[in-house]
Amino acid sequence: MNTQDAKRVLEAALICADQALSMRDMQTLFADELSPDCLRDVLTELERDWGSSRGLRLVQVATGWRFQSQPDVQVYLDRLHPEKPPRYSRAVLETLAIIAYRQPVTRGDIEQIRGVGVSTPIVRQLEDRGWIEVIGHREGPGRPALYATTRHFLDDLGLQSLRQLPQPLQPAGPDTVADTVADAISVALG
Numbered sequence: 001m002n003t004q005d006a007k008r009v010l011e012a013a014l015i016c017a018d019q020a021l022s023m024r025d026m027q028t029l030f031a032d033e034l035s036p037d038c039l040r041d042v043l044t045e046l047e048r049d050w051g052s053s054r055g056l057r058l059v060q061v062a063t064g065w066r067f068q069s070q071p072d073v074q075v076y077l078d079r080l081h082p083e084k085p086p087r088y089s090r091a092v093l094e095t096l097a098i099i100a101y102r103q104p105v106t107r108g109d110i111e112q113i114r115g116v117g118v119s120t121p122i123v124r125q126l127e128d129r130g131w132i133e134v135i136g137h138r139e140g141p142g143r144p145a146l147y148a149t150t151r152h153f154l155d156d157l158g159l160q161s162l163r164q165l166p167q168p169l170q171p172a173g174p175d176t177v178a179d180t181v182a183d184a185i186s187v188a189l190g
Contacts, residue, residue: 001033007042014046015056020064020155062154062161088125095122099132100153100165104146106138123147131156 001009013029014021021029026039034042043065047058055073058065069077088096095118098110110118126132131153137143154160 001030003038003042003045006030006034006038007045010039010042011046014058014065014067017066020061020066022064025064059158060160061158062151068158089122091116091119092122092125096126096131096149096153099126099147100149100162103148103162104135105148106144106146108144110147 009029010026013026023036023039027034027036030039043058050056050058050067052070055070056067057070058067091114094114095110098113099105102109102113107118107123123132130150132147133150134145135148136146138146149162154162159165
């Protein structure tokens with residue numbers, strides 16, 4: 001298959017996909033006819049072709065590649081679906097921020113940093129959203145669950161890795177970290 005045909009097929013697959021396509025998915029799409037290097041080259045070309053002059057752009061997120069709208073056209077797209085995205089309480093955002101920056105953490109760790117208890121509905125809401133999961137249990141009394149963020153969390157924020165999370169402006173205590181990340185997550189979620 002030549003590069004131009006591969007580019008057309010890949011572009012169609014990415015536009016029609018309901019979620020990000022991993023490199024493995026794209027290899028399957030071409031029945032391993034394209035080498036991983038050739039596939040990366042095609043993705044680079046598509047990324048360049050769909051630059052800032054169009055309403056969509058090709059981006060890499062934690063689980064693979066996907067097309068998403070340019071930020072400047074999002075206000076227009078929101079008119080098609082006027083329902084408001086869910087609003088998250090400050091407690092939910094702080095809990096998520098602590099997990100994102102300090103993972104893996106237990107509920108007790110979160111409560112110690114926040115200075116207040118973490119209610120079960122807060123943890124359940126984050127789990128139901130697919131943003132956090134239990135990745136193990138800490139050795140010790142009661143073997144508390146260890147929480148960490150998921151790849152779905154990174155995808156929803158448009159990130160490839162946790163290293164892309166915003167850093168606190170000044171080195172300070174855990175409250176600053178929680179506030180900074182809570183604010184960044186709040187902005188990213190609309």
